[in-house]
Amino acid sequence: MTDCLFCKIISGQIPSNKVFEDELVYAFRDINPQAKTHVLIVPKAHIESAADITAENSAVVAHIFEVIPKIAESEGLKNGFRVITNSGPDACQSVHHLHFHLLGGEQMSDKMA
Ligand code: 5GP
Ligand code: ZN
Secondary structure (H helix, E strand, O other): OOOOHHHHHHHOOOOOOEEEEOOOEEEEEOOOOOOOEEEEEEEOOOOOOHHHOOOOOOHHHHHHHHHHHHHHHHOOOOOOEEEEOOOOHHHOOOOOOOOEEEEEOOOOOOOOO
16 A cells, blocks of 8 residues: 555654554554554554454454553553544544554543544
């Protein structure tokens, strides 16, 4: 996906503030944080959104959810955290490469929408 912002961030074409990386995933700080800690966790493979997760590509999603507690610990999110993925226009997905927002570091709203 040559025209995908997050593919360009993963490849280093566009700079980012990296938090974690392994062979399958890349995590970096959101440019416009919506909580004290706001990290984006993305599969290195281009998947458009949560609506495009299938039996063939879901292993990376399980892996992301194994990585999330590690990042939460390294970010000091001892008191909890929130994980969100926006899929499609109703959810205001703005970058069409699957990503999970990891939010925390402060008390967040009890409303999610
Ligand atoms: P979405 O709205 O698709 O769920 O989330 C996209 C996120 O990407 C937004 O929170 C936005 O701030 C973030 N974002 C957009 N462009 C960039 C960028 O160039 N660098 C970084 N680090 N984050 C970005
Ligand atoms: Zn991409």
